[in-house]
Amino acid sequence: MQTFQSWYHGNITRSKAEDLLSKAARDGSFLIRDSESIQGAYALCVLYQNCVYTYRILPNEDKKLSVQASEGVPIRFFTMLCDLVEAYYSPNMGLVTHLQSPVLREEDVDEEPESNNLPPQLPPRNFGANDVKESDTKSSEQPCKSLSDIYLARLQHMDLSALSEEHEQAILEYFRTSICLDADQVQNGNPNLPGLQKLILSICKTLNSEIFHILPALEIFHKALDQQLSPGIGQYPKHVERKSPDHQKLTKLLYSIEDKVKENKSLGLPTKMFLKVDVESGKLFFKKSKDGPEDKYYVHNKILQLVKSQKMHAKLVIVVETEKEKISRKEFVFDDTKKREGFCQLLQQMKNKHSEKPEPDMITVFIGTWNMGNAGPPHNINSWFQCKGQGKTQDDTADHIPHDFYVIGTQEDPLSEREWADTVKGVLRNITNISFKQVAIHTLWNIRIVVLTKPEHENRISHLFSDSVKTGIANTLGNKGAVGVSFMFNGTSFGFVNSHLTSGSEKKLRRNQNYINILRFLNLGDKKLNPFDITNRFTHLFWLGDLNYRVELPSTDAEYIVTKIKQQQYQELLSKDQLSMERDDGKVFLHFDEEEITFAPTYRFERDTRDKYAYTKAKATGTKYNLPSWCDRVLRKSYPLVHVVCQAYGCTNDIMTSDHSPVFASFEVGVASQFVSKQGDFTNITTAPQGGIQIMNCLATLLTKSKTKFFIEYHSSCLEKTVKTLEGENTEHSDGSIKVWFGSQLTPIISDPEYLLDQHILICVKSTDCDESYGEGCVALRAAQFCYTEFQVALTHHGEKTGVLTGGIQLKTSEGKPTEKLYDFIKVERDDPVSSKGKGGDLNKCSITQAHDISNPNYMGVSYKSGKAGDRGWSYSMPPKNLPIAGQGSKEPKKGGFDGSTRSPTGKPSSMGEDGKSSEMFDNPLYGSMGLSHGRSKDQDHLTDPTFASCKPPDGDPDRPPVPTPRNRSFTYSDAKLQPPTPSTSHPSASKKPVVPSRSEGGMAPNRPRLPAKSRPGMPEPQAPKPRDYRDSSELPSKHRLPARPAVSLHVTCLFVQLN
Secondary structure, three states: OHHHHOOEOOOOOHHHHHHHHHHHOOOOEEEEEEOOOOOOOEEEEEEEOOEEEEEEEEEOOOOOEEEOOOOOOOOOOEOOHHHHHHHOOOOOOOOOOOOOEEOOOOOOOOOOOOOOOOOOOOOOOOOOHHHHHHHHHOOOOOHHHHHHHHHHHHHHOOOOOOOOHHHHHHHHHHHHHHHHHHHHHHHOOOOOOHHHHHHHHHHOOOHHHHHHHHHHHHHHHHHHHOOOOOOOOOOOOOOOOOOOOHHHHHHHHHHHHHHHHHHHHHHOOOEEEEEEEEOOOOEEEEEOOOOOOOOEEEEHHHEEEEEEEOOOOOEEEEEEEOOOOOEEEEEEEEOOHHHHHHHHHHHHHHHHHOOOOOOOOEEEEEEEEEEOOOOOOOOOOHHHHOOOOEEEOOOHHHOOOOOOEEEEEEEOOOOOHHHHHHHHHHHHHHHHOOOOEEEEEEEEOOEEEEEEEOHHHHHHEEEEEEEEEEOOHHHOOOOOEEEEEEEEEOOEEEEEEEEEOOOOOOOHHHHHHHHHHHHHHOOOOOHHHOOOOOOOOOOEEEEEEEOOOOEOOOHHHHHHHHHHHHOOOOHHHHOOEHHHHHHHOOOOOOOOEOOOOOOOOOEOEOOOOOOOEOOEEEEOOEEEEOOOEOOEEEEEEEOOOOOEEEEEEEEOOOOOOOOEOOEEEEEEEEOOOOOOOOOOOOOOOOOOOOOEEEEEEEEEEEOOOEOOOEEEEEEOOOEOOOEEOOOOEEEEOOOOOEEEEEEEEEOEOOOOHHHHOOOEEEEEEEEOOOOOEEEEEEEEHHHHOOOOEEEEEEEEEOOEEEEEEEEEEEEEOOOOOOOOOHHHHEEEEOOEOOOOOOOOOOHHHOOOOOOOOOOOHHHHOOOOOOOOHHHHOEEEOOOOOOOOOOOOOOOOOEOOOEOHHHEOOOOOEOOEOOOOOEOOEOOOOOOOOOOOOOOOOOOOOOOOOOOOOOOOOOOOOOOOOOOOOOOOOOOOOOOEOOOOOOOHHHOOOOOOOOOOHHHOOOOOOOOOOOOOOOOOOOOOOOOOOOOOOOOOOOOOOHHHOOOOOOOOOOEEEEEEEOOO
16 A cells, blocks of 8 residues: 555654654654664654654564553554554553554655755756656556556667666666565565665675776666766856955054064074984083084973964973973973974974873874775875875974874775785885784775874773764765774773765765764764764764765866865855855854964866866766865864864875875874872772762753753763653743753762863763653863852754753762873963063063953864854853852862962863962863953952853854964964063972873972963953874883884974073
């Protein structure tokens, strides 16, 4: 019966089912979909009084189906879904109302039905009037005959010259004899299609050797099945606004002149100095001439901090401890920003090598993606792994500093797994002199992902998983799809996905569906987190690949696009980038981040050159246009309040064997160690101090019309098991949403703040009727480090926003001081626009100027592009000033008016001046600064804490982005002047021990030399760029060091600038 095939919608999402029923708007409307919580089960969704009721259809041991309906109603079992549905057309079967009208299944969207601006315009499929009439009039009498005739008629209008005779006959035979049998299977609710499977096997039996002959046959077969008419003819508006860059150039020039004038007036004449970093010996040398003697040096444990200037991107302050245990600030201006970053990275490597930490708390990850175009790689691909080429790139001084992990994704890869893995290992061995170990390799057809790591990290990796998802024709072919790898690195989870999505400028919607399918069905990570998709399963998720999103401009603009690329004017083209537009609309990659693109489109080049784009392609159906586009991308999504900084993002210039250029990205990532308590043996539960996690005033606003009750599941590694709440209290609202109130008390397994502050609570709102998720989110415990903190978390499910969760969180921890993280070694300092007249002891007496944005908006949950607080999917309120620190309410306050609200999230307190004001220095850019906000005196109660950003930007905060600076986009601007250091007399130093910065107590020990203080800025600017730090964060034991390079040294010509 025709009605039997209409109500089964397969694996559509719950929200999609609700949308379809809402459109039906008739009591008794129903559909059946696959259950999201139980494999092999179904969900019967019924509309009644504008609410959706969901009933589970469960199979028993004999595979007979029954409906979980009202209590007291006898359970009936059915062999087929169609029998079950027919029975429930009768009233009084235990449902809220009997089934009345099925909701028809929507056709799959293969191509976007747009009427304009999507070249090339494909010729319309020629359906004869007789064919359509025959389909309508004979469907009830001879459905199989008319179905077969329609598809055979379509084949007559297609060019089959590219097919072999064998393949052509196989397709014709399927349409003549087997398609009717498959249609009957669908009508009976059977997802297996034996005829189609036989055809695919027949076509693909020689796939490995005949792939180029097979794909045309599959494409022809796919077009024949495609019900979508071609897009209508339309003209894209020819007038495109072209903004002149003159205004921005002038502004940048004025800023540059202003900076130079200020430096010459206030700092006097500079002195040229040469610096040498000896990584092996752990010394930093200062020299007056390049080949001259070493005038002075500092040992690694005497180098306390590096302070970057926000406004002068080549300026750096080195904070060192002198022989008399005093703090000295040495200020330098390098030749360019890259030199400064390379110098910082070498110093970071030196600190790492001589660190006393048993485990790293920061690592670097290289991400590479390349569509190889079915051609082998050239002999030299070093530039890819050294992040050399266009865009945000690394300095030459970082060439031989290895990353901790290398994740390489390839598409259309013609090599075997062993050949490609050996090639990559050989390249890395040549660059770094390290034999990297293979963590995982996984291949789906010619889509491949390889993960390599340093040898010393092998024992830190556990819970390794890999999987793949096919999204090719009928989701059965692996020419398109994704491969993924996940693992734990000590206490931090990582996920990596390499995908190759559907090609074609006009197939944007299918790419979106590819993404959703991968999101739902890629099986990675902890199996206990089954309610969560992969976007919520990992501390850090990286998504790379040939995503195939195009620049959405008409083909007539092809030459104009090429001209813009040659002029390096990308912004107008990026505004038409399909991926960016779909992300802005919340359709794909919700709450993901992508570093700003400052490199040319990576597709489609003529092979063996990067000077010419081949944007036309002759096909049997006519000329196909592939406009230059950023097809190859790297995106990421991390848990709230974790350290992650993009160091590089660009493409190579010298690898030309494919029509795609390889894309690289590198990230500095904070990681958590396997916790070992320093406070004694807590294995005895009776003696261990008890901690607590209080979640209060929890309100979930769900965008659903389901009529059910809800509860919350809490998942976390800091909890002994999954915690479920009682049913919440529902309140329906006129806007169609449901508000549900919850409250919870959680007990962590360990109460030590060193462990607890690195943890996250995963939240899943589930229904009681079918145990399905209605939204998932994540809350960082670090947000409540000092006191009760309010939070707002976006709830998502299968890549869609499903609601918002708000509430408050408070921690109770044991006594303890979190250690300073390795990434706190580098700070960012503001420059005061007003020249300071103070002497050396006036560091803390500078005035508090207008609050500026921190330099890493990703940490704050604010997108640097749009400036919207909700773009990251979470935000935290400012903590009240006078509440006690969690677990430390009775602790004696620090001198100088210190309280809990002035510490950094890593537990490092802000140094306060004699007048109670903090100096104009930021904490680590990811955490923001910790001083008073603009216009607040020290005795005022209200503090602005940027660490927990509010949901709305402050009044008067400009929404315009700062003037872009080419190749220096990772540095923000500020207006405060650097001040001379403060004497360290305020800290007792009777028994001072050597400082080990990477394992220090965060500046809280009384014998620690006083570091420059920090201030607290306001909300982040919309486009505050991220800090650009190239650092090697892992331990570097001597047995793994570079034997050919016993001492890595750097000679940098720089300007030595000392404040008077």
